[in-house]
Amino acid sequence: MMNSNRLRIAIQKSGRLSKDCQNLLKQLGVKLNLREQRLIAHSTNMPIDVLRVRDDDIPGLVMDGVCDLGIVGENVLVEAQAERAGGTQNAEVIKLSKLDFGYCRLALAWPQELGPQDKSWFEGKRIATTYPEILKQYLQREKISASAVMLTGSVEVAPRAGLADAICDLVSTGATLEANGLMQGDTILESNACLIQNPNLTDSNKLALIDKLMPRLKGVRQAKE
Ligand code: ATP
Ligand code: ZN
Numbered sequence: 001m002m003n004s005n006r007l008r009i010a011i012q013k014s015g016r017l018s019k020d021c022q023n024l025l026k027q028l029g030v031k032l033n034l035r036e037q038r039l040i041a042h043s044t045n046m047p048i049d050v051l052r053v054r055d056d057d058i059p060g061l062v063m064d065g066v067c068d069l070g071i072v073g074e075n076v077l078v079e080a081q082a083e084r085a086g087g088t089q090n091a092e093v094i095k096l097s098k099l100d101f102g103y104c105r106l107a108l109a110w111p112q113e114l115g116p117q118d119k120s121w122f123e124g125k126r127i128a129t130t131y132p133e134i135l136k137q138y139l140q141r142e143k144i145s146a147s148a149v150m151l152t153g154s155v156e157v158a159p160r161a162g163l164a165d166a167i168c169d170l171v172s173t174g175a176t177l178e179a180n181g182l183m184q185g186d187t188i189l190e191s192n193a194c195l196i197q198n199p200n201l202t203d204s205n206k207l208a209l210i211d212k213l214m215p216r217l218k219g220v221r222q223a224k225e
Pocket of ligand 2: 055
């Protein structure tokens with residue numbers, strides 16, 4: 001059982017954000033023993049517990065108050081908020097800070113052999129993505145009637161596999177798109193990792209600890225500039 005007096009921070013267990021999250025906590029002075037493959041790592045010098053989970057679970061854990069803070073990509077956060085929009089579950093978080101890692105963009109792409117295309121090409125097409133809600137919002141905004149095909153992985157092979165006409169996927173260098181014979185189009189969302197907080201947090205000790213950590217975070221970010 002977790003000690004509820006301790007500030008709970010959710011970070012990605014293993015993936016593109018893990019190392020940067022661990023480094024950030026270290027720079028904030030939070031000492032952790034992360035060597036063990038445990039779900040929860042207790043800080044040895046502050047009343048902080050770090051939960052290591054899949055990035056997709058982080059927004060929900062923070063929205064539901066299971067964790068007080070979380071570090072997650074804006075792409076995952078925006079998708080989770082759109083998923084909960086209009087429902088009964090809490091979809092709010094406080095964005096405490098944008099972070100200087102995890103940069104990527106969610107962009108449209110289609111088979112290179114088709115050559116450059118404008119938005120009207122997407123009319124009636126099937127677009128594979130892991131972010132159907134963000135894609136739907138974009139299509140609505142641009143008044144394009146196309147359908148989203150949800151895939152949790154291997155999105156970039158969907159056109160070749162005949163599963164979709166195009167994709168809407170995360171890109172950082174564009175190397176993966178190129179390797180899969182895809183041409184990059186419009187960026188739908190630019191994303192960085194960000195630090196989020198449960199908006200219903202009232203525990204004064206936890207809030208005081210966050211107040212103590214935030215100037216340090218600002219310092220770490222400024223030192224990088
Ligand atoms: P998990 O097992 O935690 O669900 P995942 O496979 O969904 O992991 P990763 O590939 O590790 O996630 O990416 C985590 C986050 O890193 C992304 O949601 C995004 O915010 C960011 N990111 C930065 N660059 C890229 C990139 N080139 N491709 C994908 N994600 C990127
Ligand atoms: Zn994920």
